[in-house]
Amino acid sequence: MILYAITIVTSAFLLFLVQPIIAKQILPWFGGSAAVWTMCVVFFQAALLAGYAYAHGLTRRSPRTQALLHIALLAVSLVTLPILASGAWKPAPDSDPTWRIVGLLAATIGLPYFLLSSTGPLIQKWFADDRLHASGSASVYRLFALSNAGSLVGLLIYPFVVEPFATLKGQAWGWSAAYVLFALACAACAWRIRARDSVEVDREAVRDEDAHQEVAHETSSSAIDASAIDASEAPAVRRYAFWLVCAALGSMLLLALTNHITQNIASIPFLWVLPLSLYLLSFVVVFEGREGRGWYARRWWLGPILAAVIVMAWALSTHRGVLNLYAAIPIFSIGLFFACVFCHGELAASKPAPAFLTQFYLCLSAGGAIGGLFVALVAPKLFNNYWETPLALIGVCALALFAVRERRPAAWAIGAALGALVAALVLIATDESLFASQRMSIPGHDSTAFIVVLLIAAAVISIVAAWRKWPLAIAVAAFACTGFYGGKYFNFLSDDTLYASRNFYGTLRVKQTEAGPTQQRRLLHGVILHGDQYTAPDKRRTPTTYYGPGSGIALALRELRPDHAPLDVAMIGLGAGTLTAWGNAGDRYRIYELNPDVLDVARRDFTYLTDSKAAITPVLGDARLSMERELADGSAMPFDVIAVDAFSSDSIPVHLITREALDVYLRHLKPDGIVAFHVSNRFLHLAPVVLQLADNAGLSAINVIDDPEDEQYSRSEWVLVTRNEGFLDRDAVLDASTEIDDIPGLPMWTDQFNNLFKILK
Secondary structure, eight states: OHHHHHHHHHHHHHHHHHHHHHHHHHGGGGTTOTHHHHHHHHHHHHHHHHHHHHHHHHTTSOHHHHHHHHHHHHHHHHTTOSOOOOGGGOOOTTSOHHHHHHHHHHHHHHHHHHHHHHHHHHHHHHHHHHOOSHHHHHHHHHHHHHHHHHHHHHHHHIIIIITTTOOHHHHHHHHHHHHHHHHHHHHHHHHHHHHHHHHHHHHHHTSOHHHHHHHHHHHHHHHHHHHHHHHHHOOOHHHHHHHHHHHHHHHHHHHHHHHHHHHHSOOOHHHHHHHHHHHHHHHHHHHOSGGGOOSOOHHHHHHHHHHHHHHHHHHHHSGGGOOOHHHHHHHHHHHHHHHHHHHHHHHHHTOOOGGGHHHHHHHHHHHHHHHHHIIIIIHHHHOSSOTHHHHHHHHHHHHHHHHTOOOSHHHHHHHHHHHHHHHHHHHHHHOHHHHHHHHHTSTTOOHHHHHHHHHHHHHHHHHHHHHTTOHHHHHHHHHHHHHHHHHHHHHHHHTTEEEEEEETTEEEEEEEOOSSTTOEEEEEETTEEEEEEEOSTTTTTSOOBTTSTTSHHHHHHHHHOTTOOOOEEEEEOOTTSGGGGGOOTTOEEEEEESOHHHHHHHHHHOOHHHHOSSEEEEEESOHHHHHHHHHHHTOOOOEEEEEEOOOOTTOOOGGGSSHHHHHHHHHHEEEEEEEEEEOOOSSBOOHHHHHHHHHHHTOEEEEEEEOOSSTTBOOEEEEEEEOOHHHHTSHHHHHHEEOOOOOTTOOOOOSSOOOSGGGBO
């Protein structure tokens, strides 16, 4: 078993370690969007399904054929190393990023990943063929838990051990070397199968005729008996469907919640790895344990699981949909783990005999691929926002209702009534907007104490229901509460919305406030404001939000040319186009915008672009790639000011704030020009990163923090990088600037090496 176990652990380790390695390589080419990780995961799930299907088909062949074919494929896969993505795959401005990512991944890691994917079920089947007795059969599913444990280690090692100490090229070469060792171990397993088959043939050849007939007769009888047992245990079609649903729901939860976290925080490996690690850990929990039974027991897990689902649904709909980083990540991480334990626990509880092992894994991977494809490809076409997140949570509650369904009318009625009571108590306690009149009708009550009493009462009723074996009550309560909060989340994102769209780069919404002289139209990316504008004709040219008169970018535009000489300005990120309100006659603004929907919205729903006195030229595509192409073909335009303001929601496109990125900007900048980085962020200290880049380039950097009292402006933080001493010595600049606090031990950010742990607030 040792050789099998080592091979499985190594394959699982490499299988999941390669995911953040390759995703981080290609992330800068596609705008740093969180959707890059989603598409990578979908590709990995599809490759996993292909690997499982290959394992299922291969194990139907003779041992000799299995061994020779698999060894040949392992040898061919070595030719594709190292796993370094070719620059030829960099996207053109008008190309579809979805299918380009798929093609890039297939060309770069397709065959090695396919073979790694097939290793788990293939090795387990080879092991099961060696161990036909009961104890050996039970150990097969423990190998599956071992595989997921190896995957978990591979994922967790990346942000804590690999990323902080190795460049992207070093990561690729290190992984490739480890893959060679895996290929040798896997080939040894395959050769063992072939060798064992040859030994059996030689032994039969030297036996005498009578002994041969006797053994053949006994073997035939055993085979008939085994076939009869397998036929009696063959899963029904509805069981296959149940496996697909459970696996698809777990995968859908993983990607939906990962999207929710990464779109509003940062598209970084740690926040990719965390949800996926918990997803894998749930497999370990439900498949590891004595005799492969796992540690999942519905009676004890159901209550905490559904409570976690309710809390996640509440978190979506509360505080304008945005929680503090240190509250949001634990809520959604713990909730994801519990929900996946339920989905995968129900899978493990219905697993078949080892004879049907490859079919089971095939269904599991097919369900995972279905869930991933729905989130990555279907949902963006079907929905104009991330509605799959509340739908997945409601789906978990629906699965719980199915799992604990009652056929007895009395038991069903009691469970439904208790569930409705628990739901009412929870909603009255947690939702003041809907139940304010009922709560205020209780004279003299203390609001906090009242909430605590209601929640305790709900918990007591739920515990009694579980003790009396009425789990239907808990499932009904969870379904009702989650449905309510899901509807509230829908209303929050839909109210006052004039337009909503969703594509590869995220979601956009245009909202409008109530009519009046201060009516505003607002553009939101996710839940973060990306510009607003007054609708009144006499106020609509007023720059608002992060671009007010006291902002760093306004200071740069105003003080760089106090004589109002024309300026050439580059905008990296358009938003509503607010910055163009500062344009004067003779100014030229070139706007680099990644998302074509943003340009459409800015032209259709806002008037900054048409009202601006400056000449405006939009350039679609990733700003850095576009600027690099302009340098290469000689069409680069020298700028007085480059405003780097392309952070989608609070997600950070790291490739726009590295040493190499600053070098590109400087090659586009006039000698006395300014690069202005917009570093306002709820979760990350970005100013020290820019300070290091400026120091490395021999430039000066000043921090301008604007905290205006006027509500039409938002608090903003800009870092201005320049070598223009005359600008830095101006009184207005000196008065507005503050020093940037350095972070000890912060490494220089480069394309090959960057890490966000050090700058978390």
